Amino acid sequence: MLFFGTVSCTAYAIYRLILYPRYFSPLRIVPGPPLAGYLFGHFPKIIRSQAGAIQKEWVDKYGPTVRAVGPLGQDRLILLRPQALHKILVSDWMDYPRSKVMTDILGLAAGHGLFTVTGTPHKQMRKAMNPAFSIANLMNQTDMYYDSIEILVQSLNSELRKQSDPCKGAVMHIFEWMSKVTLDIICDTAFGYKSNSLLNPHNELTEAYAELGVRYETNMGKLAELVRIPGMARLLGSELCYRLRRLFRLFPPLASVESFVDSIHRIRRIAKQLLAEKLADATLDAEDTGPKKKDIMSLLVRAARQEHAEDAYRLSDDALVDQVLTFLGAGHETIASGLSWTLWLLANDAPAQHKLRDEVSPVFADTERPDYRVLKDLKFLDCVIMESLRLFPPAPTTQREAGKSDWIDGVYVPKGTHLSIPIRAINMNRDIWGPDAEEFRPERWLALPKAYDPNFSMMAFIAGPHACIGKTMSISEMKAVLATMLVNFEFAPAYAGQVAVPKSAITMKPADNLPLLVTPIRM
Numbered sequence: 001m002l003f004f005g006t007v008s009c010t011a012y013a014i015y016r017l018i019l020y021p022r023y024f025s026p027l028r029i030v031p032g033p034p035l036a037g038y039l040f041g042h043f044p045k046i047i048r049s050q051a052g053a054i055q056k057e058w059v060d061k062y063g064p065t066v067r068a069v070g071p072l073g074q075d076r077l078i079l080l081r082p083q084a085l086h087k088i089l090v091s092d093w094m095d096y097p098r099s100k101v102m103t104d105i106l107g108l109a110a111g112h113g114l115f116t117v118t119g120t121p122h123k124q125m126r127k128a129m130n131p132a133f134s135i136a137n138l139m140n141q142t143d144m145y146y147d148s149i150e151i152l153v154q155s156l157n158s159e160l161r162k163q164s165d166p167c168k169g170a171v172m173h174i175f176e177w178m179s180k181v182t183l184d185i186i187c188d189t190a191f192g193y194k195s196n197s198l199l200n201p202h203n204e205l206t207e208a209y210a211e212l213g214v215r216y217e218t219n220m221g222k223l224a225e226l227v228r229i230p231g232m233a234r235l236l237g238s239e240l241c242y243r244l245r246r247l248f249r250l251f252p253p254l255a256s257v258e259s260f261v262d263s264i265h266r267i268r269r270i271a272k273q274l275l276a277e278k279l280a281d282a283t284l285d286a287e288d289t290g291p292k293k294k295d296i297m298s299l300l301v302r303a304a305r306q307e308h309a310e311d312a313y314r315l316s317d318d319a320l321v322d323q324v325l326t327f328l329g330a331g332h333e334t335i336a337s338g339l340s341w342t343l344w345l346l347a348n349d350a351p352a353q354h355k356l357r358d359e360v361s362p363v364f365a366d367t368e369r370p371d372y373r374v375l376k377d378l379k380f381l382d383c384v385i386m387e388s389l390r391l392f393p394p395a396p397t398t399q400r401e402a403g404k405s406d407w408i409d410g411v412y413v414p415k416g417t418h419l420s421i422p423i424r425a426i427n428m429n430r431d432i433w434g435p436d437a438e439e440f441r442p443e444r445w446l447a448l449p450k451a452y453d454p455n456f457s458m459m460a461f462i463a464g465p466h467a468c469i470g471k472t473m474s475i476s477e478m479k480a481v482l483a484t485m486l487v488n489f490e491f492a493p494a495y496a497g498q499v500a501v502p503k504s505a506i507t508m509k510p511a512d513n514l515p516l517l518v519t520p521i522r523m
């Protein structure tokens, strides 16, 4: 019996890892890089390459539909064409959910909220959350951004004052500053919580996120493999695993999982605390007829507590904790990354930086806190942000999994195939954007190319029912921060020949925290 079992397992492994990808997969006819290692395929290369870069290299070399192979012989298709993207993201989106590995990892770090549900539960949850992201609500919130932005300006000025000649400026790690200001803004606008990370570098939430960021980036490959073990994702997020986390030290290759578990536990504890405060506030609010709190969580808690029709969907308290985690996870590093790369691009393009400053300065002559409408009307600011998000999309790739076998873009795609959406490669597609697709040219947004498709040519926020719920919020927050930065400071590369490189794997974070020379315009 044991012999029969061993032979069957070995035969299956040989079929799955060696024979299937080479001789039986219907995708073997699709162009792509030569097959790599039997066990992990192209996965190590994907994980180690600069964010979104390998997908771009492959579509440039092999065309708009590329086949690669992931761990355990799993087929992967990289899809660039609008028809294919429309099918998996819009028309048949329910049949192409986010993959289980992706939702397991996202669920651990950013809660089991909108990121991890699909189909009908997703529709219901999204409907419950949409009002909190409405334009009307965002218009109410814009003023709150400036509480943190003004502290950022003061903090950068006090760094400058430490220099022997402040007018000559100082080199500052821009990503660190953008990360702090965006964390403070999301905590305030999403929960009415003052995280104060700009003033207090040892703030618990800031430290936990910094630690999580490091562990997440450097251990992505390990985590992706670990969560494939049935039940492991749930175990890693459990109280038991937190209590026993020191045991990971006994297995040196997994030693760093200890601090990953520790950070997610700390972040979850703060999220629960934030929610408890919101629930207490909601009870008080119900008795009070005065002005209601404007933060997103207060709106969700009030909506969940209101009397609805019997069949209406309500977010439970546990679901609300997960939404807290989702906002924290999704809402700060993405914007921090977008802002940092925009400042990098402007630092390297003095005429664009001057042009933008000329546009925003008159607005600040009238008010220190331009509102949503004023920011919306700043055309060149809009072009600069769109161009920066096109070249450096904070989420440079995303994935889906084929929930059924079907034809996509003329290729028969078996159920279970991993589908990669190469956001950065799509955004730089020369067929759409022309021969200068890789250059920073904000003016291109004033005369869009004929081939431009509003849904599938610039996909920083993707498209369809899973498109980013925070898109309008992100753009308006980026506008408020950038406009204020530009009237107060000038930005230039930190040293001659500086090259900025995005980190490997998932996000577009700059690898070196992006040092830039910051000089004051008004102090």
Ligand code: HEM
Pocket (backbone or CB within 6 Å): 098, 114, 115, 126, 326, 327, 330, 331, 332, 334, 335, 338, 393, 394, 395, 398, 399, 459, 460, 461, 462, 465, 466, 467, 468, 469, 470, 471, 473, 474
């Ligand atoms: C520049 C900033 C941002 C970028 C580039 C960005 C990008 C994206 C992308 C590409 C997705 C789709 C992921 C996928 O389906 O695989 C997404 C989804 C999502 N984003 Fe954002 N995001 C940003 C900011 C935000 C903010 C500020 C929030 C909330 C406060 C947010 C909340 C979400 C949520 C909840 C989803 C899941 C939506 C769903 O499945 O219905 N994002 N984002």
